[in-house]
Amino acid sequence: MSPPAQPGVPGGRGSKVPPARKLLCMCSLSLCLTYLCYSLMGGTGPGALRSPAALSGTAAPRSPAALPGTAVPGAPRSPAALPGTAAPAAPRSPGSPPGSSGAPGPSAAPTRASNSSREGAAGAWLRTPLAPGEVITAQSGAFERDPQESSTTDEELSRAGSPGSRGGGGSTTPDYGEKRLPQALIIGVKKGGTRALLEAIRAHPDVRAVGTEPHFFDRNYEKGLEWYR
């Protein structure tokens, strides 16, 4: 007859506790592994969306519940989807038929060139380190850059395109089409939500807007209207 085992003493009844702990550890480990796999699978999704293959429009169709920021290029897009957040879509190139991208209608046709250039700028934004790639929430893209730190330079403006659309006279550039003065201005105090308003308006496919605040009237006025266009 064996002596009564003391809890915690090796070889006694207490020795049955370690297997239970082992089981607990294994369960925790398997949970961790499951979570890790899940995270990895989820992590490759947005990355794949921005891969060249995805940009060519070969990505799978997007479910309606998908966030606008994770829009799949080439997939059916709801009107509510924010174009600024979607990667450049091949069907929206100037040479493609107007209806292929779910464009509103014939009235939008003349603005295809400007839209493609705007989306080119959006694509450049997507490729920046701060782009929505990391956390591509709806337009988090728009809010990831701190507007307060956006001191606009000539280079940024030329990269983002002209601020205007269909207003005033303008010149033509090979990269961005016709450069015109803006038809609308958003003026507001700091932290007044101007950025949110801009992104909401920018969602319209016929709206072309600068990526950064031009600060024409308060910082760059002396550069003249030619710079402003």
Ligand SMILES: Nc1ncnc2c1ncn2[C@@H]1O[C@H](COP(=O)(O)OS(=O)(=O)O)[C@@H](OP(=O)(O)O)[C@H]1O
């Ligand atoms: N609809 C609505 N309701 C409440 N708050 C809103 C809304 N839209 C934007 N915001 C908040 O406005 C802040 C950004 O404003 P701005 O874009 O004008 O900022 S900035 O001056 O250009 O930096 C920013 O606040 P902070 O996050 O505290 O910086 C936004 O969260």
